[in-house]
Amino acid sequence: MLQNIDYSTTDTCITVYNSYKVSKKFFNQFLNELRRWDDTKDLTVLVNRTNRNMTDEWACHNFLYDIDFLGLFKNHTKDVDMQYPLTWWEKIVYPCTGWLCKIFIR
Numbered sequence: 560m561l562q563n564i565d566y567s568t569t570d571t572c573i574t575v576y577n578s579y580k581v582s583k584k585f586f587n588q589f590l591n592e593l594r595r596w597d598d599t600k601d602l603t604v605l606v607n608r609t610n611r612n613m614t615d616e617w618a619c620h621n622f623l624y625d626i627d628f629l630g631l632f633k634n635h636t637k638d639v640d641m642q643y644p645l646t647w648w649e650k651i652v653y654p655c656t657g658w659l660c661k662i663f664i665r
Contacts, residue, residue: 564589570603572642578617579624579637583664586614604643613641615657616649622660 564585565576573593575581581589590610617639624636645653 566593568593568602568604571644572640573602573604573613575617575639575641577637578639579621581617581621583614583618583621583661586610586617590614604641607643608641608645612653614661615653616641618657618660618664619653621664625664 564581566589567574567576575589587610590613594605620636620639624633627633627636
């Protein structure tokens with residue numbers, strides 16, 4: 560699964576490129592596989608964020624990408640950067656809207 564998704568990691572960020580191409584049914588599978596890798600066990604982002612929290616953020620990005628019919632924000636939403644620490648507004652927005660976004664994305 561990891562080899563089919565274009566991604567990069569740093570200690571504080573997981574970036575999934577063209578994340579809108581990944582179906583929501585693979586979000587958890589990708590994150591679980593990433594957690595299993597020996598070289599990523601100590602990543603700050605994986606230690607301090609849950610899969611649910613990261614999948615909510617990913618779902619929000621995919622939803623915003625899908626509804627941007629004019630293409631104004633496609634460059635900002637096509638990739639997802641799941642970083643730690645979160646800003647104050649991300650701590651509010653992703654948990655409150657992620658579950659709803661998961662209903663509307665593929």
